[in-house]
Amino acid sequence: MSEIHSEKLKIDNLVKVFPSRNKNKDFYAVDHVSINFKQGELTTLLGPSGCGKTTTLRMLAGFEFPTSGKVIVDGEDITTQPSNKRDIGMVFQNYALFPHLTVYENVSYGLRIRKVNKSELKERTDSVLSLMGLEELSDRSPSQLSGGQQQRVAIARAIVTEPKILLFDEPLSNLDTKLRQYMRTEIRNLQRRLGITSVYVTHDQEEAMAISDQVVILNEGKVQQIGPPLDIYLNPVNSFVADFIGDSDILEAVVTEMRGGISTVKYAAYGFPCEKCP
Numbered sequence: 001m002s003e004i005h006s007e008k009l010k011i012d013n014l015v016k017v018f019p020s021r022n023k024n025k026d027f028y029a030v031d032h033v034s035i036n037f038k039q040g041e042l043t044t045l046l047g048p049s050g051c052g053k054t055t056t057l058r059m060l061a062g063f064e065f066p067t068s069g070k071v072i073v074d075g076e077d078i079t080t081q082p083s084n085k086r087d088i089g090m091v092f093q094n095y096a097l098f099p100h101l102t103v104y105e106n107v108s109y110g111l112r113i114r115k116v117n118k119s120e121l122k123e124r125t126d127s128v129l130s131l132m133g134l135e136e137l138s139d140r141s142p143s144q145l146s147g148g149q150q151q152r153v154a155i156a157r158a159i160v161t162e163p164k165i166l167l168f169d170e171p172l173s174n175l176d177t178k179l180r181q182y183m184r185t186e187i188r189n190l191q192r193r194l195g196i197t198s199v200y201v202t203h204d205q206e207e208a209m210a211i212s213d214q215v216v217i218l219n220e221g222k223v224q225q226i227g228p229p230l231d232i233y234l235n236p237v238n239s240f241v242a243d244f245i246g247d248s249d250i251l252e253a254v255v256t257e258m259r260g261g262i263s264t265v266k267y268a269a270y271g272f273p274c275e276k277c278p
């Protein structure tokens, strides 16, 4: 019988050193970072530009390998496993859809390369298209979609293989403010519904505080604080965290999330139909 691990994913003393112009001093993009990611939770890596968020995420995905430290999934050390052997889905900032394939072909791609049989492929693809509200768009090519629709296709493509872990690299940064706020709630609701352990990278404090079970504040490659959004807001451990998080819009985002997602009033104000109000 396989052992049960309360943390689905764990990184242990992860270090990534890049060559520096100053030959006498290594540049630590990620500097001894340890994080536990619990089963079914959404953890956000938050910090200013250059703090090491994306490099950490890329090491989870297997696109980058650590200088030292470990990546562990369900108790198994996958640090040196290539990305195509990892049971991990990723949603990219620029969507990374295949331009020459239709929505249906983009979404079913992961099943096709895993040689899933035709009828199961169709069933699973149709089910994810329906979950993401994309059925009507399945024959279009990515260039015929809006930014929000492309992002939905990217998410559908990442979840169709039912990965153990889902990674999001600044998935909303190409969308306008209203759509960003709407999509972040969609992502959070979907993640809760699927119960999939997720790691989300953003530099947007409000976004992080609104959607996370756990937030990891990074600066200059080092963890500054790890905790639930409200704890971090109320009890910053140092002046960097206090300055980075201390803003009233952020408190509103946290409180709205604690009430179960985006408020009905706000939702209507974004121009979405009332029957869809949570």
Ligand SMILES: Nc1ncnc2c1ncn2[C@@H]1O[C@H](COP(=O)(O)OP(=O)(O)OP(=O)(O)O)[C@@H](O)[C@H]1O
Binding pocket: 018, 019, 029, 047, 048, 049, 050, 051, 052, 053, 054, 055, 056, 203
């Ligand atoms: N391949 C590389 N070679 C050298 N330095 C790199 C490489 N990749 C990233 N870095 C450096 O490592 C640091 C961390 O980069 P990273 O992309 O992880 O930051 P980030 O927090 O995701 O920033 P942003 O929010 O701007 O995307 C930066 O100083 C970056 O310039």
